Amino acid sequence: MFLLLRHTVGLASITTVHPSLHPKCISHEAYIEPFAPSNIMMPIKCEAELLGNEKIAGDTWRITLSAPALARGAGPGQFVMVKGGKGANPPLWRRPFSIHQVIDNERIQLLIKAVGTGSEFIVSRRPGETLSLVGPLGRGFTLPEHAENICVIGGGVGAAPLFYLTSQLLARSTKPDTIKVFLGGATAADIQVLEKDFSGLGAVVLVATDDGSAGHHGLVTELLFHDLDPAMQWRVYSCGPQPMMKSVARYCLDKNWPCQVSLETLMACGISACLGCVVRGTGQTDLDGGGPYLHVCKEGPVFGAGEIRWET
Ligand SMILES: Cc1cc2nc3c(=O)[nH]c(=O)nc-3n(C[C@H](O)[C@H](O)[C@H](O)COP(=O)(O)OP(=O)(O)OC[C@H]3O[C@@H](n4cnc5c(N)ncnc54)[C@H](O)[C@@H]3O)c2cc1C
Ligand code: FES
Secondary structure (H helix, E strand, O other): HHHHHHHHHHHOOOOOOHHHHOHHHOOOOOOOOOHHHHOOOOOEEEEEEEEEEEEOOOEEEEEEEOOOHHHHHHHOOOOOEEOOOOOOOOOOOEEEOOOOEEEEEEEEEEEEEEOOOHHHHHHHOOOOOOOEEEEEOEEOOOOOOOOOEEEEEHHHHHHHHHHHHHHHHOOOOOOHHHHEEEEEEEEEHHHHHHHHHHHOOOOOEEEEEEOOOOOEOOOOHHHHHHHOOOOOOEEEEEEHHHHHHHHHHHHHHHHOEEEEEEEEOOOOOOOOOOOOOOOOEOOOOOOOOOOOEEEOOOOOOOEEEEHHHOOO
């Protein structure tokens, strides 16, 4: 309870990285604006009933939860801290998961790759059981008023927050054929459900697989760099493995394209209390001459590409 209260206060006075600290970001939208007050929902803690649990690939599950109070205030790119609910004997610490989709302002979906104790515990819950959620947390994606010439790029389970984002972008677009989604995965089986779902939203979807079993044979970044017309102005959103995002960020900074990245670092508290999630930002504001330490759980998980020191 104490921690939740602290975060509530922390969110209300969210410290943003002002563009003046990051010269690279001034001339374009690599810097992202803070949530306007109307966008801020204080995080809540709730017991959410599990309504559905669907395996969409070998080790990846999509779960649907009833969480009306949380769903109503959640923006694309925000996340929840999850652990087992009442009657369960869950791992002690909550685990962070992006909000994959909000349905009818009532339900939220999470896309979870089972990689260890916490995620395996969550995906093994059955409908009717509950999960304990804290959220919505963090700073999500900033959306343009009119969405066109957009590139959304996801690697593996990094596609999770991009689905909600893409649905919101399409809702703001009169030119859905200019919203391109690039999905990368190890094999066709990893991405075929997601490819179908993103296409179902109305976006143009291009895929790449490591083994060539679907789409481009190779890295999804190769596909992106080949496909996007460099003479045009694209707005880019990215989530996935660190090397992928680093490559995308550098490409966009070079082209002066606005680019937002959603980072996934190890998180213990999710509420800016433990320093477990920090990354170094750009600029020279600290004692060691390096950039500021940024809490991914509070200042992020979404950052402008130019806000992050990618060397680290
Ligand atoms: C803001 C945020 C959003 C996230 N969204 C999603 C999502 O939508 N879907 C999803 O499947 N995962 C997501 N993750 C990653 C997810 O939180 C971790 O996979 C999960 O916490 C692992 O817990 P575990 O107990 O199952 O595994 P552990 O036993 O703790 O670890 C198993 C393996 O996973 C690695 N791992 C642990 N935590 C992370 C992490 N945060 N990022 C990358 N690797 C990690 C460990 O290094 C280890 O190799 C997100 C992480 C963050 C910070
Ligand atoms: S996860 Fe604890 S400070 Fe960010």
